[in-house]
Amino acid sequence: MKTSNKMLQILFITVFTLGLTSCSDDDDNGNIIDQPQTIADIVSESDDFDILLAAAIRADLVETLSSTANTNLTVFAPTDAAFLTYLEADDEAAAIAAVNALPEQAVANLLLNHVLGTAVMSSDITAGYVEALSTNADGDALNLYIGVADGTVSVNGVADVVTADVDADNGVIHVVDAVIPEATVVTFATADPNFSSLVAALTRESSFSYVATLSTANGTDPAPFTVFAPTNDAFTALIAELDAVEALGDIPTATLEAALNTHVVAGANVREADLTDGPVTTLGGEVTIDASTAVITDANGRESTIVVTNVQASNGVIHAIDTVLLPEL
Known part of the structure; x- marks a missing residue:
């Protein structure tokens, strides 16, 4: 049975949605007319989304999730269990209290990180980057990386879709098993399989501090970052280019660290x-950019082309490149 607090929350939703739903239960022929079921309605009526509902109220996003006017959303909806884990709370009451203790804008951006501005059914989901309604400090839309493997859809490598295609009048809900924090540049490197060699390079030596550094929150030195991220093919080409190197592990530590700094x-x-x-100036020295051709030239005259742009994280942006940049040799 729902608690009295839940009943008050449902009443709150009803007040917001009353003007957006039909005021009549009958048509001219005496037949019952189905009332609209918005995303907010579904969330409020489910026992699995008490904390999500509380977060939506705290973030003043109920109206956004209720509107059917020119609205078609995709919501990756974390369950109560997902929020309990994320908030490290013992029960729903503690989790809701934790949500209400957070700044409204912080809760809003976190929730909007679960929302796309278009409705995407599971049959239309493909692997790659999409824009969420969350933003960075400059107002740029944050990306999500959607993974599709073995019949499972994942988001940013941290949440799996456990129930898809819950249809609503203003979009669709896909239930996920984890809360999806705003991504850092490290999040995308680890979530996107095209960067698996880069991740292996960043973590090869225990002395490397790239993961911690590139996870630094925006506004905290040295963030934000612009990362020119080599693809797996770029690393394969580098190994073929370097003499006496047959694998990533054969690249001398000093060379590898200097190369990573250059990105x-x-x-x-x-x-x-x-881009101009x-x-x-990179952490590893100067490179030269030709913005018109999207080509980066390193200190050795080697050229790399930007093949994917503007993968936006909360603490920086990634541009994928097809050749590993090297410091002056």
């Missing part, structure tokens, strides 16, 4: 539109 610009979130011609 990171600290203190700037430079999106494609803001000329030298750019």
Whole structure:
């Protein structure tokens, strides 16, 4: 049985949605007319989304999830169990109290990180990047990485869809088993299988601190970052290029660390539109960018082309490149 607190929450939803639903239960022929079932309605009526409902109220997003006017959303909806794990709470009451103790804007951005601006049914989901309604500090839309493997859809490598295609009048809900925090650049590197070699390089030596550094929250030095991220094919080509190197593990530590540094610009979130011609200072020295051709030239005259742009994380942006950049040899 729902608690009195839950009943008050449902009443709150009803007040918000009353003007958006039919006021009549009957049509002219005396037949019952189905009332609209918005995303907010479904969340409020389910025993699995008490904490999500409380978070939506705290974030003042109930109206957003209730509106049927020019609205077609996809919501990756975390269950109560998912929120309990994320908030490290013992029970729902403690979790709701924790939600209400957070700043409204922080809760709003977290929830919007679970929402797409278009309705996407499971049959239309493909692997790749999509834009959520959450934003970074500059107002740029954050990305989500959707993975599809062995019949399972995952989001940012942290949440799996456990129930798909819960249809609503203003979109669709896909139930997920974990809360999806705003991604860092490390989140995308680990979630996207095209960067598995990069992750192996970043974590090869225990002395490397890249994961911790690139996980730094926006606004905290040295974030934000612009990362020119080599694909797996780029690393394969590098191994073929270097003499006496047959695998990533054969690259000398000093060379590998210097190379990785050459792919990171600290203190700037430079999106494609803001790339300009000329030298750019990375953690490993200067590279030169030709913005018109999307080509980066390292200190050795080797050229790398940007093949994917503007993968936006909360603490920086990733541009995928097809050749590993090297410091001056």
